[in-house]
Amino acid sequence: MQLRLGPLKPVPLFFVAIMSAVAVQGAYFASRLTPPSKPEEWFPNNHMWVGISQFLGSTYYSADFEQYAETYFVWGLGEMDFGTFNEYKPDDHPATVRYDASFDLSTRAAQQAFLDTCQQLRTLRCDLPGCKGGQSSYVMQSGRSHAVSCVLEDFQRWLNATQSMSALPQGAAFVPLMERFRNEASPRDYAELPAIVAAHYHNIVGIVNGRLQHVAIKVRSNMLKMEPYGTGEKVRTLAQDFAQGLIPSMPASMKSLKVASQQFADFDLGQELVSGLFSGMAIAGPLTFVVLLLSTRNIVLALYAVISVASIVVCVLGFCKSAMDYDLGVGEAIAGIIVIGYSVDYVVHFAHTYCEAASEGHKTREARAIFTIENMGSTVFAGALTTAGSGVFMFFCLLTFFTKMALLICMTIFFSFLFSLCLFMGLCFLIGPENDFGNICCCLGTGNQVIAPAESAKDVLP
Incomplete structure (x- = not known):
């Protein structure tokens, strides 16, 4: 990350460019998600319910x-x-x-x-x-x-x-x-x-x-x-x-x-899921920005974080279309909401540590970014492993809803780790705020109130 070619920083620039391209393709495929054009299948082909349905259909005939x-x-x-x-x-x-x-x-x-x-x-x-x-x-x-x-x-x-x-x-x-x-x-x-x-x-x-x-x-x-x-x-x-x-x-x-019609009433479920997905995103997006702004007290970092979170969401939904050819069904609509919660976690850790680096005497963007990765990188990586590991167990479920949710959770963790480390931290290396730039406390005239690190035990214990 510290390699330079004159004024350029090729390594973070490369990661930011690559992740931006990934986000663009994710947004493209996410925009192509449509409501299901065929009935959703909730059981695998080897499930006993499928066998019962086939038996009833082939043994007890009913009019077409x-x-x-x-x-x-x-x-x-x-x-x-x-x-x-x-x-x-x-x-x-x-x-x-x-x-x-x-x-x-x-x-x-x-x-x-x-x-x-x-x-x-x-x-x-x-x-x-x-x-x-x-x-x-x-x-x-x-x-x-x-x-x-x-x-x-x-x-x-x-x-x-x-x-x-x-x-x-x-x-x-x-x-x-x-x-x-x-x-x-x-x-x-x-x-x-x-x-x-x-x-x-x-x-x-x-x-x-x-x-x-x-x-x-x-x-x-x-x-x-x-x-x-x-x-x-x-x-x-x-x-x-x-x-x-x-x-x-x-x-x-x-x-x-x-x-x-009974079927017309059932369509309301699909309609509410789709509208709930977009209304949930419309609510969660601004709230995410507010939470990040309050936790970092830096509008620039909050903006970078929201861009990263939005990229994670569209990439997960885009993966559903490009790689899995899913429709915008029940699982995808639910995942679209919970993805935002998973996406914010790692970005918040990096953003908070980046701000905390100022109280440790790091003023330049490179020093603060290095401090962030050294002190929080392993923690975020371990968190990604444990969270993704908890979702792996659902791959062994029979109902396709749970296997689909396992895939979506694991892909969310994967993209969250990737974008928080490569896009968010890449932006911090390239154009991250230095000194008091973007600090809302300074902008509001309340002084340089950086987020202080936790006090050590020897400072608080007698």
Whole structure:
């Protein structure tokens, strides 16, 4: 590190240049991380759960359409009431449903809007990667029939067969007949494709205290139940945009149209993990700078340290993409947060010792950097070995989540040690602060208050 070629310091300059290039490539590959485009695998191929799944799939057959998600287009539901909800005891204090007081399906305009929605769902196109089946439609088809459970169409068939009525009832006569239909009719007799989309009338027609509170259209979509967030979220957006586009043309009693699906709710997990990753970084980044600034009391060192920490984070995430071809899944999102904590540790040790060198009489950057490496280098190296060693044990786990976390922890420690020693200390050798330069105490006019070293035992003991 002390080798000079005139005014140049080739060794630290070489390390800083190399680590800067590594950070740039890490940032490039980290930017290419995307949400999963295929279901995440949590078990290795030799795990018994994989064998059980293969056995069940090859021994007990089920229809192909059972692999595809069902979607509900619902009217009559308002927002959830969380007034008495206790998130720590959800069973004791559950949230309650608020119904839309303006919902009314007994008018001709409302009934026509409902039937029109059924027809438009049959022609809704979906050319997204998340729509499988090769049909380019949102709703699954079988021949000329569509997997749409349109309860009003089934109600019309029931009325024609049992009540000799060709038109839907309106006004006060609507709810009593609808309730009879819900209790007596069998979907097998009146639904369009009852085998593909099971129309449970008690579930999609909600009559509470003699009033129709909610009703739904149930469809079997061309999106797989196991569709990952990366491709499935776009299908959810398509369905939500479709519903929102219908609302302006609907009568006032039908403005509460919403889209619901168990798979759509699961996508919120992926969305929150991705947003949590970036919001966590946005919070941890400034806090890291503040902690480093308070611990070193030198704004220049704090800046160098934050650059090193940011480089470590992007290199670990970039490694996930470049070397392992991971997606931005659960493990990567969690690792992206904990990486910051691991990354700060070694940089803080070096930065603090660099400041402490001033109280030992070292004023130049070279002397302070040498003092730092001589007194803290072995400690940081030992810490890296023990921390990485603790993560090695997870490589022997069966669940892929733990083996992935072991890899991410070890790579975080590796990059943390590398960047703290080569980039951070290289910057300190090249352009590290000398004397009182960058000292916030001096800048604030409170005097030269360097961080004093710990007192020796003979100074404090009698």
